[in-house]
Amino acid sequence: MSFDIFLQHLTNGISLGSLYALIAIGYTMVYGILRLINFAHGDIFMMATYFAFYGVITFGVPWYIVFPIVILLTASLGMTLEVAAYRPLRNAPKISIMISAIGASFLLENLAIVIFGGVNKAFPTPEVFTGVVQLGPVSLQKLTFYIPIITVIFLVALLYLINHTKTGMAMRAVSKDHETAGVMGIDVNKTISITFGIGSALAAIGALMWGLKFPQIYPLMGVMPGLKCFIAAVIGGIGNIKGAVLGGFILGVGEIMLVAFLPSDYTGYRDAFAFILLIVVLLFRPTGIMGEKISEKV
């Protein structure tokens, strides 16, 4: 294994990792504010790819118009989901909310099977994103190169939004304590809605790039990425955005390296890697790498 090949795998890993990171942020933001695993997040991701498919292929609209619309549509889908499936259960026991989340996830998947059909569809890949770049010894698909850059741009924007704007301040306040935040004059429901919107928009961005990278879309495509990105969020410390990004990169790079360096007999275990990593991390640091310690109050 020469250094060049190692570098090649590393860049592929970083590229996959930044996709994981984008989706993981959605999980972590929702968990941070509602203490809820949004099981339907992976399916929102799936819906975004279908929106783009129908926009570009069926209606023949150019991709640079479709993609922003897809992001808006997906964000509103996420907000609708919150209003319909999670808001009525705000004061219900946790287990009910989780079951509602699982139900929402299955509803979206099955609706997609009924509406879009169970057959794989080919995601449109505009020419701008195809082709190969040569970076020293490493030759890359253009997209592999673009993905981390786009991710970083949105990440910086998100961190700015959360740390330096009033909306971000409201989100941080609500994530600490709903009631107190409400007393201080923050519209809790609106803030939660915005959180879902932002998380879903990031999932849509991830989904568009995912579709360009792996141009096969099908109704259950969100399940595995969804689970893995949730795992990435937990590994990094759920509720912590930087942690989610870190977890995404660990998972992406780890997975690519595992497949590259392990004998081919074991590559079937690729999907198990994420779960094993999750369990190991949970055992030694139950709140993830960058998570804060929570002590339980009586």
Place this chain on the structure above:
Amino acid sequence: MKRRNLILNGSLVLFILIFLFSADNFFDDYPLRLINLCAIYIILGLSMNLVNGFTGLFSLGQAGFMAVGAYTTALLTMSKATKEATFFMAPLIWPLNSIEIPFYFALIIGGILAAFVAFLIGAPVLRLKGDYLGIATLGFAEIIRIVIVNTQTVTNGALGLKGIPNDANIWWNFGIAALTVAAIVSLINSSFGRALKAIREDEIAAESMGINLFKHKTLSFILGAFFAGIGGGLLAILQGTIAPDMFNFILTFNILLIIVLGGMGSVSGTIISAVAITLGTEYLAVIDKPIDFGFFETPGIPGMRMVVISAILMAVVLFYRHGLMGTKELNWDMLIQKFSRRPLKKGGIES
């Protein structure tokens, strides 16, 4: 009152026995299969309810334990010739290829093996709580499935196993279901069961009352896995073929639907909803096909059934959170109270 309930219970048992007898003798294959499936889902629902409903652990590993039970049962009961024919990609490893034992032993071994896996998993995972526990158990179920896909020489990989002898008739299925009900009911009414309920209500309070949290949680988890393994084994026997893809998250979801609909923490609720959901999902297949009303024909939409089922689950959780029974049990007093016109309960206290 007691005498009346005894008579009613006796006649209910008699009615069920007569029904099973006539089903066994006069029913076609398809309805008979469905009735057997009901019994299996009762076992599976109860095993998941023990962990999720009575102990309050959010475990999503049901499908994994079922897979362990199903594969063990299948591998131990298949005949030598069937095994040779099934494992054409790579031969089955040594001790398994020559073993053939009666299915009831195989079921017990499958259950014990599933319980053993639960013991191994439980020790680390049960330190987690709530959603973390859910994800970790889901992860383990997924790992079990991936291991099954990748161990060609033991499980025949993604091809699955065919030709599992169908020895368990309706009496076996319902006998085991009845045993499971009896076991779970006596368990939850024992001091052990009360400790589990205490853990469900409040872990910290339970611990300060001297309940060993870890021991009780692990035992409940292991027992749940044992019954899940037996249910999985019976499912393998009933279907005759199994494949790793069968044991995915959708299977766990179906059983979750049963216990949510029946009420988390109610044995009778689980039994009723297991039967209702098993029959319901089969008969809902109607809406996947075109329906002809004479003057108007609805187009058949394949997959519509699953949409309806997930919508039902969401509706139950959103509007009817406690399910059919909540944590209560069905009894005759309640039923008679409901259907008689007298507004007062026995003793004259307003209900």
